[in-house]
Amino acid sequence: MEGRVIKSTGSWYHVIGTDGKEYMCRLQGKLRLDDSKSSNPVAVGDRVTLVLSQKDASISEVLDRTNHILRQSVKRTSHNQVLAANVDQVLLVATMHQPRTSLGFIDRFLVSAESFRIPQILVFNKKDVWSDQDSEHIAELTKLYESLGVTCISISALEASDINIVREKMLGKTTLVAGHSGVGKSTLLNQLHPDIHQAIRAVSEVTDKGTHTTTFAEMFALNENTFVIDTPGVKEWGLVEMEPQEISDYFPEMRDLRLDCKFGSRCLHLTEPGCRVRIAVEAGRIAPSRFASYVSMVTGEDNRK
């Protein structure tokens, strides 16, 4: 039988079979020896072949992935972690305050998803506590990011009608939900389906940095072909296995211009005279915040204040 990995806890994998039942499985020996570059040969979202015996269930094979999202491993060894596999879209939850999500963080996340060729949704959450100024700022950001092909939705995860807008975007797809700790990822998921009971933290503890309420990625089925993956909050989003010259490929507003650059695909668009990208920045056709994010990614300097 085929199945999909929804959770992994150490050497155990939770798999939903095509029969709709959940199985606790171990990996068959040959899979554990897989010498892939990631630290985990099987990730949440993987499609697998299950072997059922009277006593137990095991995973005999991992089917080819359509894509995967890599995260730099915490220990910064040579091994990266596959956060999730077979993802149709990513949904970044961002908030203005408590915690603040910087544009640098948003852009890094979008660039990373773009490098895996995964469509992106940006959800601005906690609308119920926005000031007028916040609302204006979000309206500007929505205009900017929509022009780049990113779907933008403003919601309060506490508001049922807002949840329906998000649910509609998810139907028939596998969506990975990401964002800083405390932005409301688990709150949103809990509202999506009555069977989801992710722990959420008390408002008073949100400023208590360094603790994460969700500690590992877990996938939930909203129906038989709709899946949503909750992930632990992250402080930063590393650009895994990306060359500086390649980064502008993942900025949609730079992608075409770079082909006309005098310096061709080697141009970093930093100080090169006559660079098409720089001309567009100076003419206001590329948002200053986006270019600042780009420069920080290429030079490795941090703009995620």
Ligand SMILES: Nc1nc2c(ncn2[C@@H]2O[C@H](COP(=O)(O)OP(=O)(O)OP(=O)(O)O)[C@@H](O)[C@H]2O)c(=O)[nH]1
């Ligand atoms: N006012 C308001 N509070 C919200 C909203 N959404 C979530 N919260 C609150 O924000 C806090 C954090 O929510 P969580 O869902 O635990 O955040 P998380 O993103 O899952 O955090 P980690 O699991 O640590 O990554 C909780 O106290 C929620 O009640 C919202 O739309 N408005």
Ligand SMILES: [Mg+2]
């Ligand atoms: Mg959570």
Ligand SMILES: [Zn+2]
């Ligand atoms: Zn250039």
